[in-house]
Amino acid sequence: MKKFPIALILAIAVAGFACGNSAGPGSEAAPGAPAASTGQPAPAAPAAETAQAPAVDRGPVKARVNGVPIYVTDYDMALQNFMQSNGLGADAPDDKKKEAEKSVIDGLIGSELLFQKAQSIPIEIPQADLDQAVSQTRQGMGEAELKVELEKRRMTEKDLERLIRQNMTIQKMIQDTIVGTTVVSDDEMKKFYSEHLPEMKEPEFVDASHILVRSAAGDPADKKLAARAKIDAALKRVKGGEDFATVAKEISEDSSAQQGGVLGAVHRGQTAPAFEEAAFKLEPGQISDVVETDFGYHIIKVTGKHPAGTSPFERAKERIGEFLKHQKSQQAIEKVVDSLRTTAKIEIL
Numbered sequence: 001m002k003k004f005p006i007a008l009i010l011a012i013a014v015a016g017f018a019c020g021n022s023a024g025p026g027s028e029a030a031p032g033a034p035a036a037s038t039g040q041p042a043p044a045a046p047a048a049e050t051a052q053a054p055a056v057d058r059g060p061v062k063a064r065v066n067g068v069p070i071y072v073t074d075y076d077m078a079l080q081n082f083m084q085s086n087g088l089g090a091d092a093p094d095d096k097k098k099e100a101e102k103s104v105i106d107g108l109i110g111s112e113l114l115f116q117k118a119q120s121i122p123i124e125i126p127q128a129d130l131d132q133a134v135s136q137t138r139q140g141m142g143e144a145e146l147k148v149e150l151e152k153r154r155m156t157e158k159d160l161e162r163l164i165r166q167n168m169t170i171q172k173m174i175q176d177t178i179v180g181t182t183v184v185s186d187d188e189m190k191k192f193y194s195e196h197l198p199e200m201k202e203p204e205f206v207d208a209s210h211i212l213v214r215s216a217a218g219d220p221a222d223k224k225l226a227a228r229a230k231i232d233a234a235l236k237r238v239k240g241g242e243d244f245a246t247v248a249k250e251i252s253e254d255s256s257a258q259q260g261g262v263l264g265a266v267h268r269g270q271t272a273p274a275f276e277e278a279a280f281k282l283e284p285g286q287i288s289d290v291v292e293t294d295f296g297y298h299i300i301k302v303t304g305k306h307p308a309g310t311s312p313f314e315r316a317k318e319r320i321g322e323f324l325k326h327q328k329s330q331q332a333i334e335k336v337v338d339s340l341r342t343t344a345k346i347e348i349l
Contacts, residue, residue, distance in 0.1 A: 073152075086100065110337040184325050189320045190313065192320050193320060209256070211234050211244075215297055244260070
């Protein structure tokens with residue numbers, strides 16, 4: 001079962017609400033994850049209600065932290081998300097259910113303890129930032145869905161705003177006092193690399209850039225002809241010696257245009273078959289002819305080619321550093337919460 005790290009619990013004000021401006025310190029990865037996919041973290045759970053009384057009666061209380069309630073409706077939603085993220089259904093073994101229940105309530109209690117500490121510092125959230133987060137929540141859900149969700153949670157919009165402020169406050173405190181001050185040394189990264197060398201395998205890949213002119217199968221003939229003429233003109237320019245990145249910034253209709261068309265590492269199976277076939281045939285420095293995919297017309301430039309093998313330390317270093325920094329930050333957060341629990345009055349009802 002995945003651990004339910006407090007850092008993730010803080011990521012969204014209430015599970016199910018698309019709270020903007022809410023990225024937490026990062027996801028928790030399995031050992032060796034820097035060399036491969038870290039997977040999906042458990043969905044964030046709701047933080048507990050703030051010390052300020054809710055605008056409406058939110059129903060039964062699951063726990064109290066120094067007198068501040070954690071509501072059953074928030075706990076139930078967090079537990080549901082946690083169970084789903086761990087592949088636990090209604091038929092899950094009782095011991096797994098109990099483990100999930102403990103993980104969730106401990107996380108919610110930890111969230112409230114951190115908020116109370118943040119208030120004592122105090123940590124302030126600018127009103128403009130809060131307004132933006134609330135606006136992003138409304139836009140992300142839509143008015144109708146937001147109304148239904150608020151009614152289901154026995155919440156008003158003021159309650160939602162209060163919860164978003166609470167989570168932003170905790171996140172800022174964690175960033176300012178823990179994540180922002182956590183340092184990972186080169187020696188620590190090298191030690192991790194040497195101890196996890198078998199997990200540092202990587203498949204064959206190329207470093208690629210492209211220029212894209214979009215064209216869909218259903219486009220009218222004249223539109224497709226115009227797109228083809230545009231990419232042909234771009235191909236003539238780059239084959240004639242013009243800087244690829246400059247032409248990409250001017251012509252490309254892909255989000256990578258601002259970076260001069262740079263896509264970075266492209267692995268087999270990651271892109272459209274025609275794009276992949278053309279890219280892996282190129283040698284570093286070579287530029288393809290026009291390649292057509294479902295996205296439109298591409299010109300591809302390969303700047304590096306890497307056979308399958310063990311990722312060198314310098315290439316794995318950044319990912320290892322991020323992983324170790326998150327690991328250290330998570331441990332530091334847990335120590336803070338453990339310390340706060342020793343003097344807190346906690347009631348689980």
